[in-house]
Amino acid sequence: MRIGRGPEPSDNQPRISTTPWPNMQTSGPFDKTPGWLDWFSGPAKPRFQVPTGAVDAHCHVFGPGAEFPYAPERKYTPCDASKHQLYALRDHLGFERNVVVQATCHGADNRAMVDALTSSNGKARGVATVKRTVTDTELQAMHDAGVRGVRFNFVKRLVDFTPKDELMEIATRIQAWGWHVVIYFEAVDLPELWDFFTALPTTVVVDHMGRPDVSKPMNGDDFGPEFELFLKFMRQHPNVWSKVSCPERLSVTGPKALNGEQNAYTDVIPFARRVVKEFPDRVLWGTDWPHPNLKDHMPDDGLLVDFIPHIASTAELQHKLLVANPMRLYWPEEVK
Secondary structure, eight states: OOOTTOOOOOTTSOOOOOOSSOOOOOOSSOOOOTTOOOOOSSOOOOSSOOOTTOEEEEEOOBOOTTTSOOOTTOSOOOOOBOHHHHHHHHHHHTOOEEEEEOOGGGTTOOHHHHHHHHTTTTOEEEEEOOOTTOOHHHHHHHHHHTEEEEEEEOOTTTSOOOOHHHHHHHHHHHGGGTOEEEEEOOGGGHHHHHHHHHHOSSOEEEGGGGOOOTTSOOBTTBOOHHHHHHHHHHHHOTTEEEEOOOHHHHOSSOOOSOTTOSSOOTTTHHHHHHHHHHOTTSEEOOOOTTOTTOOSOOOOHHHHHTTHHHHSOSHHHHHIIIIIHHHHHHOGGGOO
C-alpha cells in the first residue's frame, strides 16, 4: 500500500490512491452523508521523527460497510476507512502501535474495531462502546481481542442520550478487567457532568482536552474559566488523563495542516502545551484518523505529526506522550 512517499506495495497488499482528494466510496447499501469530507490519502512524510515504540492512541476504522454495516441509529454515514488503510498510515507516519476507538457510526456493534485488533499482530488495543445488556462473556471476548476501555460520548450531536446510571453500571463492571473509561464532551458541559465524572471508579481519559474554546481570550497563564476548570479537574483527580489531540477540530484561526504548513493550529498550541507540561505522565496523542465529521478541511496526517514538537518540546516529554504513557495504559504487561 502506497501513501505519499512511502514504499511501493507488494502484490498482495491493498492499494490506496495518492491523490489528496479521491472520491472515496462507502461500500454496501449505504450512501455517504452529503458534504462528507473524505480522509486525506496522500499524507506527507513527517519531518518530526517519532520516538521508537510510538503509539497513535486515538484513531478509528469505518466499515467497510459491506463487511461491517453502519449502525441504524448513526448520526452520519462516512466513507469506508479500513484496517489495512489505518495500518498503512501507521507505518508511513513512523508509529508502531495504535489504539482503535469505536466510531459512533458503528454504535455498540464493535465488530469492525475488534477485527482491526485481531488483525494487528498485537500492535493495536481498542476502546469499545457497550450497552448495559453486554454480557460478561462478551466483555471477556473483547478483552481477549485487545479491548482495554469503553467510551462514553456526551456530544449531543453525535449520539443519543444514555442514562448516567446505566453508564455508571458499565464503569463498575469493567473494573474486573482493569479497563478505563474514555469520555468525550464539550467544554461548556463540564460543570453539569463534573459529579458524574468524578464518581467514575476507573482511570478516566478525556478526549481532546474536553474540546476547549480556543477563541476565548487568554491573559498570560490564565486560559479563562472553562479551561481552568478542566485543569482543576485533572489537578484534583489523579485518575484523570487527557488526549492532547485533534487541533484540527479545535482551531479557529489555523493555519491548517495542509500544503507543507509546519506551524499549523497555533491557536491550539498553548492549551495543549499547558496540559503536557503540567501533567506529563497523564497525556496521550493520536491522529484521530480518519477524522470523522470535520466540516472545514481535512488535514494532512503527516503535518499533524509535525504538530507534536510544538506541544511536547523535549525528547523526554515526547517519549512520555507517545511511548511511556500509552504503553503503561494499554500494554502494562510489557512495561518493565
